[in-house]
Amino acid sequence: MTNTSPEKTKLVIVEGIPGSGKSTLSRYIHDILNTHKVKSELFLEGDLLHPADYESVAYMPNQVLDRLRSIYSDVFHYIDSFITLDGNDSIIAYALAQQSAQNRIPSSLYEEIRHYEIYDGIPVEKYCELMINRWKSFVKGQRGKEMITIFECCFLQNPGCALLARHDAGNDRFIQHVLQIAGQIQELHPILFYLKPTDVRETIERVRQAG
Structure with missing residues (x-):
């Protein structure tokens, strides 16, 4: 997703593997926007009030x-x-x-x-349906807002964990789901930052040891 008109952007998404610096960059973007008096709201991974994701639901x-x-x-x-x-x-x-x-x-x-957690306690198709509807609801609410919303990891990482790691639904189903979300959010002129560490294995191992 690219955007040639940043002034129209209503959504910024920060993605990357665990430990790549998503939270740090998300907070930095939020701080920069605040410094320049641009209204914004930030939702990090695990936020129970996330408007486009389901955390512990x-x-x-x-x-x-x-x-x-x-x-x-x-x-x-x-x-x-x-x-x-x-x-x-x-x-x-x-x-x-x-x-x-x-x-x-x-x-x-x-x-x-x-036991009925949305991410791993219900069938894959119901999970996908609920998530697409959640994104639709977010986009509808965002239309009337004059602000930028910043999301960490809910576009790629969370669906990846659900569809690939937990349900083993396969790459095609994962890609289809992400493309559906992408289609929903295009009207918000989103900007996507993807953080790719130079050593993926070392990054994952560091997160594993810290956790």
């Missing part, structure tokens, strides 16, 4: 949700406001609910919900 059949609501009726009010209905299923921002409840949600309930 589950997708659960409503019948399972109703069963859990019955079993954990004394604490389910902590979760109810973080549930979005989607036909016969529900989208549950379980980590955000736990944060809001100050860890009052029992670990047994938390793990039951986490």
Whole structure:
């Protein structure tokens, strides 16, 4: 993705393998824009409020949700406001609910919900559908904003982890999914930075040891 009219850009994406410097560059871009009085917002990897990604969010059949609501009726009010209905299923921002409840949600309930995590607890096609719809919603909301949004890693790294590492869906499915996202965001005139370290193996090993 390239852009010959930077003044029209509403989306900046920073990508690269773990340890390549994505967070550092993302914060730097955000700081530079602020210095020049350009309105911007930054969403790093793991942000529970990410507008185009799902971080620690589950997708659960409503019948399972109703069963859990019955079993954990004394604490389910902590979760109810973080549930979005989607036909016969529900989208549950379980980590955000736990944060809001100050860890009052029992670990047994938390793990039951986490079992349906969007990134690795649901079928590949449903994951792709949810993510494409999430990006569509973000683009729609971004149209009326006079600001630049900066994303770290949600365009390539996160789909790569889900489709290639977790689901083994294959390169073709991964490429198809990324191209669908690219098609959705073109109207935002995105700029993509890809950080490629000189020694990929050394970078991955350093991240592994640090983690």
